[in-house]
Amino acid sequence: MKNIVLIANPVSGNGKSIKAAEITQQTLAAKGLNIHISYTQYAGHASQLAKNFITEFDIIVAIGGDGTVNEIASALVNSTAILGIIPTGSGNGLARHLKIPMNLKSAIKCLYREKIVKIDAPKINNEYFFCTAGVGFDAQVSHSFAKMKGRGLTNYIKATVFEYFKYHSKKYSLSLGENNKSQDAFVITVANAAQYGNNAFIAPKAKINDGLLEVTLLPKPSFFDAINFSIRLFTKKIHEHDKVKTLQTETIKIDVPTESGDIYGHKDGEPEIWHLPLEFSLKSNDKLTVIGNTDKL
Numbered sequence: 001m002k003n004i005v006l007i008a009n010p011v012s013g014n015g016k017s018i019k020a021a022e023i024t025q026q027t028l029a030a031k032g033l034n035i036h037i038s039y040t041q042y043a044g045h046a047s048q049l050a051k052n053f054i055t056e057f058d059i060i061v062a063i064g065g066d067g068t069v070n071e072i073a074s075a076l077v078n079s080t081a082i083l084g085i086i087p088t089g090s091g092n093g094l095a096r097h098l099k100i101p102m103n104l105k106s107a108i109k110c111l112y113r114e115k116i117v118k119i120d121a122p123k124i125n126n127e128y129f130f131c132t133a134g135v136g137f138d139a140q141v142s143h144s145f146a147k148m149k150g151r152g153l154t155n156y157i158k159a160t161v162f163e164y165f166k167y168h169s170k171k172y173s174l175s176l177g178e179n180n181k182s183q184d185a186f187v188i189t190v191a192n193a194a195q196y197g198n199n200a201f202i203a204p205k206a207k208i209n210d211g212l213l214e215v216t217l218l219p220k221p222s223f224f225d226a227i228n229f230s231i232r233l234f235t236k237k238i239h240e241h242d243k244v245k246t247l248q249t250e251t252i253k254i255d256v257p258t259e260s261g262d263i264y265g266h267k268d269g270e271p272e273i274w275h276l277p278l279e280f281s282l283k284s285n286d287k288l289t290v291i292g293n294t295d296k297l
């Protein structure tokens with residue numbers, strides 16, 4: 001019989017994950033499975049717990065948003081342990097890419113059906129990411145939002161509008177193998193999965209097991225282009241806009257020639273501070289085994 005542990009982030013989804021963990025435990029216990037629950041106590045704790053559980057448990061289930069999933073998944077790369085996901089965050093990009101339902105009962109069913117898939121595990125500098133990572137306007141918004149007192153969609157929209165008027169494109173230097181080029185961009189997103197979360201598809205063509213990263217570069221949009229970009233994000237058409245550039249690569253180095261030191265970034269929905277220059281890379285051997293809900297990755 002498989003040993004399963006649930007690692008739940010009690011602050012994720014405004015406390016939704018505590019109830020979700022209890023219901024998951026009861027449902028799986030009723031199927032005769034032996035389930036242990038552990039709650040995180042601070043940021044970074046999920047990763048430590050997962051490392052400790054690797055030898056003891058076969059399936060380690062993240063109950064939380066993409067931040068919690070990232071911490072646990074990072075600990076499981078190239079191990080024999082399998083990641084399960086019960087999504088309780090607001091974005092849930094990796095769960096959505098793997099077609100795991102947002103409804104709790106249906107997500108629990110996926111756990112015991114065990115449709116196991118192997119996905120790529122790229123890095124930004126030395127840290128793994130599984131959905132998207134990047135720099136530019138969206139990173140700036142994610143930092144402004146994190147500094148605000150309240151959460152929620154209204155504050156997120158406020159942060160986005162405020163930064164739109166303040167934030168300008170930067171000149172980046174991009175290195176792909178031997179090729180170097182200079183490029184103005186408002187947003188640079190490096191994607192493993194197709195979406196940021198919330199069904200906002202920044203890289204609709206990204207395949208999570210193809211050994212490649214999908215890079216999307218957006219210019220600063222006019223007000224009308226901003227509306228157009230927003231619609232295209234949710235209709236999987238952003239890459240078809242003639243002002244949007246995309247490329248596929250295993251590795252991309254990104255620098256800002258006019259700056260040095262630290263830069264704002266974002267990784268799997270969380271604000272990050274990284275040291276320039278940046279390297280986004282994917283090693284062909286780095287894989288994560290995860291319970292999904294589809295064969296079409």
Ligand SMILES: Nc1ncnc2c1ncn2[C@@H]1O[C@H](COP(=O)(O)OP(=O)(O)OP(=O)(O)O)[C@@H](O)[C@H]1O
Pocket residue numbers: 009010011012013014040041042043044045046064065066067068069071088089090091092197269270
């Ligand atoms: N007990 C805890 N107390 C405070 N922060 C925690 C705790 N456990 C985990 N965290 C941190 O909370 C952050 C947010 O978690 P997560 O992304 O899972 O949920 P969320 O913010 O509700 O989801 P979303 O990002 O989709 O809105 C993560 O960076 C994680 O490290």
